[in-house]
Amino acid sequence: MTLTGEALQPSEFAVTAARAVADCADLSLREQAKHLANDGLLGVIAAHDVGGLDLPLAFAVPVVAAAGSGLLGFPLMEALLLGRALQESQPRTAEAVVSGEMLATIAWQGSVSAAREGESVVLDGWVARAACAREADYLLVRIGTSGAALVSTNSNGIVVEDATGLDLTVPEHAVHLESVTISAANILPENSWNVLCSDANVLRAAAILGSAETCLTLAQEHASTRRQFGRALSYNQAIRHALARQKLGLEGIRHAITRSVGDEAGALQRDAAFLAAGVYGSAISEGALQIHGGMGFTWDVPVHRHLRRVRALQAQGDASGVLAALGRRYVGAIAPASDVTASR
Structure with missing residues (x-):
């Protein structure tokens, strides 16, 4: 029997994950891996045979949300997905x-060609x-379109190139592969890549949720405690x-x-969650930055760092491409009905 059958809830992982993320603040990447593994967080969705908990993807959501909230400098989403x-x-x-003995990551953009030579x-x-x-x-690299x-x-x-990107906490690298055997x-x-990307969109949404929630909390605290002209900022309607x-x-x-x-959710619902998180997460973090003013760009007030992470996750998941594909799917679904109506 899995832990799901024993009525364990995903929310029960939130406190443990938040504590583990906070403890990773001053650790190296490999030390973070061991610490997260010791708390059982790297194998939440992996099978029992490889040391995991064999839980559904929903149980990874609060774990990744805590990582987003705490600006964890470890590729947690990739470790969770690769373990499974x-x-x-x-x-x-x-x-x-x-x-936590080995570090593994995923190159989310680009692809390679593969040529078989014996074994x-x-x-x-x-x-x-x-x-x-x-x-x-x-x-892990993509081969063609779905391998x-x-x-x-x-x-x-x-050849691993120097990192360039918005997120200063989790650097993203480009990698060249030339005749790699x-x-x-x-x-x-086959099709492993598509499943991986679909699950990744849910976890990206969770990471954005964690960042957005932290930004909103910081904005509320600042608006309540910062006083101008004898009144708190929150006095302004x-x-x-x-x-x-x-x-x-x-909440959206x-x-x-x-x-x-959910049990009946598919790729459409997962893409929609990622897009919703990107739109609302950006608006929330940008709004928090505006409320803080110049203070929001300082290292002590991490609002700008959360905005960077939200934008980096949008780019990583190709939010514009997902939105375009969703639009084409919607137009394709309503086009036959429109043709029937026009023929009448």
């Missing part, structure tokens, strides 16, 4: 990721948006209305995520 994605084809690697596969191409790739032991392969970052032919066993089952709208947006993200992990 590799459990069938690469159980030893999955177990090492879940236990080996040769990869060539360029990938990007790989969080903490310079320190990782393994990197995926696990590559050791120590392989000959791999891997075992055919390192190729994941326009500021109160703005905070109320931001609270409404925050929360409900979209809840729908995306």
Whole structure:
């Protein structure tokens, strides 16, 4: 029997995750991996056989939200997803990721070509948006449109470029692969990439939720305690209305995520949750930045760092591309009905 059957709720992971994230503040990346693994957070959705808890994706949501709220400098989303994605084809690697012994990440953009040579596969191409790739032991890359392969970052032919990106806490690297030879066993089952991206959109929404919630809390505290002309900022009705709208947006993200992990949820609901989180999360963090004024850009007030992370997650998940695909899907669904109406 899994823990789900024992009436364990996802919200019960929130406190443990928040404490673990806070404890990681001054640790190195590998120390963070061990600490998070010791708290059982890296294997929340991985199978029991690789040391995981074998829980549904919904249980990873509060864990990733806590990481977003605390600006965790560790690729937690990638570790969670790889622990489950590799459990069938690469159980030893999955177990090492879940236990914190090995660092693994995912290059979310770009793809490589694959040529079979006997029992080996040769990869060539360029990938990007790989969080903490310079320190990782393994990197998952996309092959073509829906395939995926696990590559050791120590392989000959791999060049990791310096990180460039908005998020200062979790650097994202581009990686060149030139005639990189891997075992055919390192190729994941067909369509693994699409499943991975669908689950990642839910966890990106969760990370944005954590950042947005923190930004709104900081904005409310600042508006209540900062005084100008003898009155608190919150005395201004326009500021109160703005905070109320931001609270409404925050609940919109929360409900979209809840729908995306329901029993009947599919790729459409997960994409919608990611897009909702991106839109509302940006508005909330930008609103908090405006309320703080210049203080919001200081290192002591992390509002700008949360905004950077929200924007980085939007770019990582290709929010504009997801929105365009969603629009095409909607137009395609209503077009036949429109044709029937016009023919009448």
